[in-house]
Amino acid sequence: MKMNLGQPPRIPTQFARTALGLQTMEEPHSRPLSLCRVNTKSILISRAHMLVHAIALIVLVRYRASLFFTEMNPADRPPALAWLLISLAELMLSFSWLLNQAYRWRPVTRAAFPERLPEDGELPPIDVFVCTADPDREPTVEVMSTVISAMALDYPPEKVHVYLSDDGGSPLTLHGMREAYDFARWWLPFCKKFEIKTRCPKAYFMDDEEEEDGDGVDVRSSDEYDSEKRKVKEKYELFKARVNGYKARCRGDSSLRSRDHPSTVELIRGSSADEVVQADQQDMPLLVYVAREKRPSHHHHFKAGALNALLRVSGVTSNSPYVLVLDCDMYCNDPSSARQAMCFHLDPKLSPSLSFVQFPQRFHNISENDIYDSKMRSYFWTSLCGMDGLKGPGLSGTGFYIKRESLNGKSITNSIGTDAMDLRKLFGDSKEFIKYLQQNDQPSKSIIHGNSAAFRKEVEFLASCEYESGTKWGQEVGFLYQSVAEDYFTGFTLHCKGWTSVYYSPSRPQFVGTSTTNLNDLLIQGTRWSSGLAEVGFSGFCPLIYGSLRMPILQSMCYAELAFFPLYCLPLCIFATVPQICLLNGVAIYPKVSSTYSMVFSLVFVSSLWKHLYEVVTSGHSVQTFVNEQRMWMIRSVTSHVYGTMDAILKQLGMRKASFLPTNKAADDQQSKRYEMGLFDFQTSVMFLAPMATAVTLNVASFVGGITRALVLGGWDKLLMQMVLVLFVTVMSYPVIEGMVLRTDKGRVPRSATLVSTVISSALLYLSSCFLGY
Ligand SMILES: O=c1ccn([C@@H]2O[C@H](COP(=O)(O)OP(=O)(O)O[C@H]3O[C@H](CO)[C@@H](O)[C@H](O)[C@H]3O)[C@@H](O)[C@H]2O)c(=O)[nH]1
Ligand SMILES: [Mn+2]
Numbered sequence: 001m002k003m004n005l006g007q008p009p010r011i012p013t014q015f016a017r018t019a020l021g022l023q024t025m026e027e028p029h030s031r032p033l034s035l036c037r038v039n040t041k042s043i044l045i046s047r048a049h050m051l052v053h054a055i056a057l058i059v060l061v062r063y064r065a066s067l068f069f070t071e072m073n074p075a076d077r078p079p080a081l082a083w084l085l086i087s088l089a090e091l092m093l094s095f096s097w098l099l100n101q102a103y104r105w106r107p108v109t110r111a112a113f114p115e116r117l118p119e120d121g122e123l124p125p126i127d128v129f130v131c132t133a134d135p136d137r138e139p140t141v142e143v144m145s146t147v148i149s150a151m152a153l154d155y156p157p158e159k160v161h162v163y164l165s166d167d168g169g170s171p172l173t174l175h176g177m178r179e180a181y182d183f184a185r186w187w188l189p190f191c192k193k194f195e196i197k198t199r200c201p202k203a204y205f206m207d208d209e210e211e212e213d214g215d216g217v218d219v220r221s222s223d224e225y226d227s228e229k230r231k232v233k234e235k236y237e238l239f240k241a242r243v244n245g246y247k248a249r250c251r252g253d254s255s256l257r258s259r260d261h262p263s264t265v266e267l268i269r270g271s272s273a274d275e276v277v278q279a280d281q282q283d284m285p286l287l288v289y290v291a292r293e294k295r296p297s298h299h300h301h302f303k304a305g306a307l308n309a310l311l312r313v314s315g316v317t318s319n320s321p322y323v324l325v326l327d328c329d330m331y332c333n334d335p336s337s338a339r340q341a342m343c344f345h346l347d348p349k350l351s352p353s354l355s356f357v358q359f360p361q362r363f364h365n366i367s368e369n370d371i372y373d374s375k376m377r378s379y380f381w382t383s384l385c386g387m388d389g390l391k392g393p394g395l396s397g398t399g400f401y402i403k404r405e406s407l408n409g410k411s412i413t414n415s416i417g418t419d420a421m422d423l424r425k426l427f428g429d430s431k432e433f434i435k436y437l438q439q440n441d442q443p444s445k446s447i448i449h450g451n452s453a454a455f456r457k458e459v460e461f462l463a464s465c466e467y468e469s470g471t472k473w474g475q476e477v478g479f480l481y482q483s484v485a486e487d488y489f490t491g492f493t494l495h496c497k498g499w500t501s502v503y504y505s506p507s508r509p510q511f512v513g514t515s516t517t518n519l520n521d522l523l524i525q526g527t528r529w530s531s532g533l534a535e536v537g538f539s540g541f542c543p544l545i546y547g548s549l550r551m552p553i554l555q556s557m558c559y560a561e562l563a564f565f566p567l568y569c570l571p572l573c574i575f576a577t578v579p580q581i582c583l584l585n586g587v588a589i590y591p592k593v594s595s596t597y598s599m600v601f602s603l604v605f606v607s608s609l610w611k612h613l614y615e616v617v618t619s620g621h622s623v624q625t626f627v628n629e630q631r632m633w634m635i636r637s638v639t640s641h642v643y644g645t646m647d648a649i650l651k652q653l654g655m656r657k658a659s660f661l662p663t664n665k666a667a668d669d670q671q672s673k674r675y676e677m678g679l680f681d682f683q684t685s686v687m688f689l690a691p692m693a694t695a696v697t698l699n700v701a702s703f704v705g706g707i708t709r710a711l712v713l714g715g716w717d718k719l720l721m722q723m724v725l726v727l728f729v730t731v732m733s734y735p736v737i738e739g740m741v742l743r744t745d746k747g748r749v750p751r752s753a754t755l756v757s758t759v760i761s762s763a764l765l766y767l768s769s770c771f772l773g774y
Helices: 014-019 040-069 080-105 140-151 171-193 201-206 223-249 278-283 302-315 337-345 377-388 404-408 420-427 431-438 453-462 486-496 519-538 543-547 553-584 596-618 623-638 640-652 669-676 686-713 716-732 734-742 751-772
Strands: 034-038 108-112 126-132 160-166 264-267 286-291 322-327 354-358 400-403 500-503 511-513
Touching (some): 040 080, 080 377, 108 337, 108 377, 126 302, 140 201, 160 302, 171 286, 201 223, 286 302, 302 322, 302 404, 302 431, 302 453, 302 486, 322 337, 337 354, 337 400, 377 553, 377 623, 420 431, 486 500, 486 543, 519 553, 543 553, 553 640, 553 686, 553 751, 596 623, 596 716, 623 640, 623 686, 623 716, 640 686, 686 734, 716 734
Parallel strands (some): 160 286
Antiparallel strands (some): 034 108
């Protein structure tokens, strides 16, 4: 059987040549492919707020500093340690506020016009990379649904090549791919014929009842549609049954999850030949399974390593100039994303410096009230739009179309050389790979005749663990290994090299995935992110220094905000303990209510809450979202951010190795039920529960103690501000209090954790009162 790789893609028209940056720009196209709108109203409001808030912060800092220089009655002077800690916390939060303003300086929104794209024959080819690592945590049927949704993109099929990287090297995944290919033979024509929009089979059959809206209504209101749908559903059920049957047969087989396996590359042709018509392969995208070699003796660099292996294997297979990267759970929810992305990549004004088009991550499993802030509103609605108005959004790991050339390690002004020795030092010893690389964006002619032995040998060599030694893969070339947040660091480095990017968020979500919807997964994932980000902040690549020399200062502030946000665990831990301990001991650390300074403190507090609320509401979210975000910010800060930061410091000292536990994507019924009901699930380790419960115990104790003390001894004037702060934290922590004392279900805070936290808070109180001299 011969594989059809399509025509060797040409670079046909002047238009496309220009867009691919192969020639200098000529006359601009009359009707633009995309538009960019600056959000003037939001900018005006933000900048006015910045001015007011900044003045208030300056007054506040001055107040803190002045105390060190004014003569004071020793009895009135607050304890130095408490004063220092609070000043430090306020200073750090003010700095964080400053960095955050970069996102609000010039946010933009974009529009794309795919109908203005050139003819299909002139569109550039695309490679799609899907990564999976563990068939237990990432159910195979779902991974295959993602693969199928990518094969079903609305794009000329001979120009789409889908690669799946299987880091587990699992026979189940390989088997799943063959089954997926068979099913796709039914699925793809069905989607095309009836103009189905939801082309991820799992999602399509899940919301079976809800009729799709859109262009295809006429074609779908026929008996023919009903009967074909029934047939294709049968095929889907068969596909699932076969994959799950295979899984059941190999249960307990350790090869299902292997960390020690050779490289396997296979062009998928499906498993059953019976019902297959030869000709329909013409309409099927190429599908390739890649399990790179993994050995315990070699560091495999997690997802970045997997993506680099795919870059190399695809480099000698289809070598498309553009690559779409997807996490295994992130399916294509709308087939038009490739064309939408091309509106930017082929826009002659943007194209020469454009590295990637990032779409937002949206999730299908988030409940109405989203108690854990799983949708990450502030990142996907505020931060990325803000960066888009500067040099472009950061990379967010999945759902982006990237120009292959931009991953070759060179800066925008400096293309790769031609010296064979130099190229081998950068890219390794594969002559084939270097040959196609040098042909620039021109994809290779079809070299795969069937599955020729030479081709097989070459791709297996490219996917072997030895291949990268002595090369620049992961350091300069491809996705970078420096941080476990490979997406953040790779995007940052691209911007440092002068590349730009675009954030596009059309109303129908283009990519939809599975989010973390239980506290345990969320905090583990948060720890990994914090560690990966802080790692960059602490390294020689610190965005404020390395970045600000290479990109506009505002853009580097955005990157710094991300790299440093785990560090705000320090001010938050201070705010969760110091005012509380002081309150219990009757020590005032804020100005008296009757003084003017108290107005300034109140202004800062109210103004930051108001601005946050304003952003939440104007992005179309509810007040509940605002509360959830405040609460999760506090919870994350005293848990995952602390551990992430510690992890990054230990890594920096060489005392810890990087790790990447893939997020669990398999749902647990009981947990899902609690989540849907809006109940926190505290089934997580004591490591996470202890700091959370300690902070809550301290707050409640100090609130009760503080009020009692004021009632008996007076001193409302000097302690009221502290009481308000403590009350605010206590109210925000209500779910934790409820979990500790009111709930009896399995998701409550275990008694052991409550006990541990009571012991820690008592110890803290005892020690600190010694410090305070009481
Ligand atoms: O050794 C590994 C580990 C992970 N993965 C894959 O990487 C993807 C992302 O992993 P996941 O466990 O889903 O991590 P998340 O924290 O949910 O992912 C976010 O954060 C990562 C960086 O920490 C980014 O790479 C992701 O794109 C981004 O969605 C998944 O498809 C995994 O299969 C691998 O291929 N090899
Ligand atoms: Mn994920």
